[in-house]
Amino acid sequence: MLTLDRNIIRRLFKADETRFYIGVGLKVVGLSLLIQFFIYYFIYQILKIYHSFFLSQGFPEIEDTPFYDFLLPEAMEGIGVMLLSHFFLFFLGVYIGWLILRPFRELAYYCEHAIENKNLEYHTDDFSTYKLLTRYSEFFVEYLRECRRKEKLQTQTIPPQYQKVHHPTIDKLFIFHLAFLIIIISLTNAAFIIEISTSAYESLINLALDNLKRNHEVTKFFSYQSFVMSEITNLTVVLTVVSYLTLAIHLYKKISGAGFAIFSTMRSFMKGNYSARVHMLGFPYIRNYSRLINKYLDFMQKNYDPGSFNSSEE
Numbered sequence: 001m002l003t004l005d006r007n008i009i010r011r012l013f014k015a016d017e018t019r020f021y022i023g024v025g026l027k028v029v030g031l032s033l034l035i036q037f038f039i040y041y042f043i044y045q046i047l048k049i050y051h052s053f054f055l056s057q058g059f060p061e062i063e064d065t066p067f068y069d070f071l072l073p074e075a076m077e078g079i080g081v082m083l084l085s086h087f088f089l090f091f092l093g094v095y096i097g098w099l100i101l102r103p104f105r106e107l108a109y110y111c112e113h114a115i116e117n118k119n120l121e122y123h124t125d126d127f128s129t130y131k132l133l134t135r136y137s138e139f140f141v142e143y144l145r146e147c148r149r150k151e152k153l154q155t156q157t158i159p160p161q162y163q164k165v166h167h168p169t170i171d172k173l174f175i176f177h178l179a180f181l182i183i184i185i186s187l188t189n190a191a192f193i194i195e196i197s198t199s200a201y202e203s204l205i206n207l208a209l210d211n212l213k214r215n216h217e218v219t220k221f222f223s224y225q226s227f228v229m230s231e232i233t234n235l236t237v238v239l240t241v242v243s244y245l246t247l248a249i250h251l252y253k254k255i256s257g258a259g260f261a262i263f264s265t266m267r268s269f270m271k272g273n274y275s276a277r278v279h280m281l282g283f284p285y286i287r288n289y290s291r292l293i294n295k296y297l298d299f300m301q302k303n304y305d306p307g308s309f310n311s312s313e314e
Contacts, residue, residue: 097251179245
C-alpha cells in the first residue's frame with residue numbers, strides 16, 4: 001500500500017499540470033522573498049548609517065555587536081510568522097495556477113463525457129473565463145450538438161467578431177480578474193513586510209532615545225527621520241504591486257497562446273476542415289486537455305462526416 005501511494009504521488013508530481021501549479025506557487029512566493037530581501041537590505045543600510053551616528057554621539061557600546069543584537073530579536077520574532085505566511089502564499093499561488101487552467105479543464109471535461117452523453121451541459125466559470133476560448137467554445141459546443149441532432153457535420157458561418165482573429169488577443173477582463181486576485185494577495189503580504197519593518201524601526205528609535213543624550217542635535221536628527229518609514233512603506237507597496245502585476249501578465253501569456261490554438265482549431269473545424277486538431281507546442285501543461293478535445297473531434301468526424309465512413313450514433 002505504501003509503495004502504491006508513493007507511485008501515485010510520484011506520478012502526480014510528474015504531471016505537467018501539477019508542475020505548472022507548483023511553478024506558479026513558487027513564482028508567487030519567490031517574488032515575495034525577493035521584495036523582502038530588497039527591503040530588509042535597504043533597512044540594513046539605514047541601520048549602518050544610524051550606527052555610525054550613534055557612535056559619533058557617544059553611544060555607550062562602541063562595538064557593533066551590542067547594537068545589532070538589540071535589533072536582531074525584533075527581526076527574529078517575525079520569522080515564524082513569515083515562514084507560515086509564505087507557506088500559505090505558496091498554496092494560494094497553486095490555487096491561482098488551478099484557476100488559470102480551469103477554462104481548459106472545463107472544456108476538456110465536457111469533450112471527454114459528451115461522447116457518451118450528447119445532452120451534457122457545458123458550464124463555464126465567469127471569474128476565470130478566458131473570453132476568446134470560453135465564449136467561442138460555447139458557440140462551438142452548440143454547433144456540435146446541432147450536428148449530432150442532425151446526424152451530419154456541416155459548415156457553420158463564423159460570427160464577424162471571430163473572423164479576423166489571427167493571433168492571441170488581450171482579454172482585459174481576464175487580466176483584471178487575475179491581477180485583482182494577485183494584488184489582494186500581494187498587498188496583504190506587503191502589509192506584513194511593513195509591519196516587521198516598522199517594528200524594527202521603532203525599536204531603533206527607542207534604543208536611541210534610551211541611550212543618547214537628548215540634546216538639540218539628536219532631537220533634530222530624529223525629527224528629520226520621520227519620512228524614512230513612509231518611504232519604506234511606499235517603496236514596499238510600489239515594488240509589490242508592480243512585481244505582481246508583471247507576474248499576472250506573465251501568467252496570462254502562459255495560456256493565451258494555448259487558448260488561441262484551441263480557438264483556431266474549433267473555427268477551422270466549423271468551416272469544414274474536419275481533420276483539424278489541436279496541436280500544443282510549448283504548452284505541456286495543457287496537452288492532456290487538448291488530447292481530450294481531439295478525441296471528441298475524432299468521434300465527430302468518424303460518425304458524422306459525410307466524407308468519412310458514416311455510422312449513426314447508437
